[in-house]
Amino acid sequence: MYSTIKEEITSLLHEALLKAEEKGMLPPIGKSINIPLETPRYPSHGDLSSSIAFLLTQGSSARPIEVAHSLVGLIQIDKELVGHLEVAGRGFINFFIAPSRLHRFLREFDEMPLPDIGKGRRVLIEFVSSNPTGPLHVGHGRGAVLGDVLANLLEATGFKAEREYYINDVGNQIQALGRSLKARYLELLGVEHEWPEDGYQGEYLIEIARALLEERKDGCQDFPVDFFAEYALGHITEEMKTTLLNFGVRFDHWISEKGLYKMGTLNKTIQDLKERGYIYEQEGAFWFRASLFGDEKDRVLIRETGEPTYFAGDLAYHLNKYKRGYDRLINIWGQDHHGYAPRIKAAISAFGYSKDTLDILLYQMVSLLRDGKPVAMSTRRGEFVTLSEILEEVGRDAARFYYLMQSSRAHLDFDLELAKQKSTDNPVYYVQYAHARISSIFAQASKRGIRLPPAKEVNLSLLNLKEELEIITKLETLREEITNCVINYEIHRLTTYLIELVSKFHSYYKHHRIISQDLAKTAARLILVRTVQMTIKKVLGLLGISAPERM
């Protein structure tokens, strides 16, 4: 099993700590102490730096710098790992990685899998799940990319991840959708009709009405609203599937709310809750005692009218997910649903599932900007730019990268002009360019009849320039970076990683020849840039973005 440089140095520190405890130099702190070790901002502070001495002296009169020195005295330096180390500042311990350790990383790169974090555990990611009353727009795009990339990351790190879309195909808004389509249909026939008060005014319904007319001629005037609702739903979900596929997002399951009702899931769930004593009747409605489980108040499950609320269906749905045997559930929601989280968490704990098994990843709202000005959007009024239009205008790669560049916790301005610019304004091309550039180095090499031997047969110690060692160091941190992404759901870090890596490469390329008369050095450098290329490709792949050979 491969261990990272960081893990290896951490264990050096760990051993030194144990020794110090044995010798009575330190009070026993317990072996479980979390040893801080991080990449410092400044290269002069080493490749990795630990502030452990500060931690150890907290609350005592001991001086960090002295503790640091004694610890350093106890560290068994492995010359193949650490070039040298020093105590600096007021007590930091700085490690400088031995070049030979970096060379070993390159040599073994091909056989190095990503860390197995999941160990085969099954995770269900539910995302997008937009109401099927109209086309997808920018906001849904953000959820779609986040969910898709998170699923990719989980799969790459040993989880068994499945993607799911929950279709809310019942309820008031679906009725409104049906009435709206019927109105449009009658309109096309020139029949006198009233426009429904809560109708959906978007153009898309006119198109769907035309399709219906084409298919069924004028025989549907007296059909019930349900018929029209069904027809509209079919069209809209098909459209959504197509858009998502164009965006590179594929779902394993499309779950219909109506389907769950038909299976009796809802009734069973409510019955079950009743037996557990978490339901009471008041003012003609049935309430769930959510406040017993951390929600701020109780919630209605069955309305006075006898109809279930959306929450009731969602509760049944979540229970259904658990019954399908997943170890962990992830829901990706827009920030506008955050108030809903305690409710659904209360529901699952009422059924005995730990709240920790459901992670709700919230992303902030997205505004669409054109010419620097926000574009107002409303599904109901039919004013919006669809995701499909954005994709057409910006392109899949650029759109995905744009979404992924910033933390999901921050509000996102999707600026159409910025996103589609083919310049360094748009880092996606900066990254892809590096990949294409390396391809062309290899084209050049083969034109000159150079063939690249396996890394094991190349003298990698010829890679001793500062820039070269920095690039390898950066390559080596990928595993850690990915681990952090998976654990903290901070996907935007991968785009930052790529930009940093690629910037080091471009600079190196500009200043040093890869292919030269010196065959041994050429081979070593080719191994280096090939590893850079493979890394770019790997990460872009996780982000669902192509890695072109030329552009």
Place this chain on the structure above:
RNA sequence: GCGCCCGUAGCUCAACUGGACAGAGCGACUGACUACGAAUCAGUAGGCCGGAGGUUCGAAUCCUCUCGGGCGCUCCA
């Protein structure tokens, strides 16, 4: 009114989850293509991390207050 999130360079955003001197890109201004792709590189300018207190060896990061923006607070979904 209550709750959640966000305020960092002119603009869009980072900052390894409490570490050492605050980091990129764009925009502005200089410079670099007769050897592997200039969608690139090298450099200059730009900051009271919204504000005020506090916690400690150390704060953009944690706590309190405050100002500004977003989103919630339905028998809507």
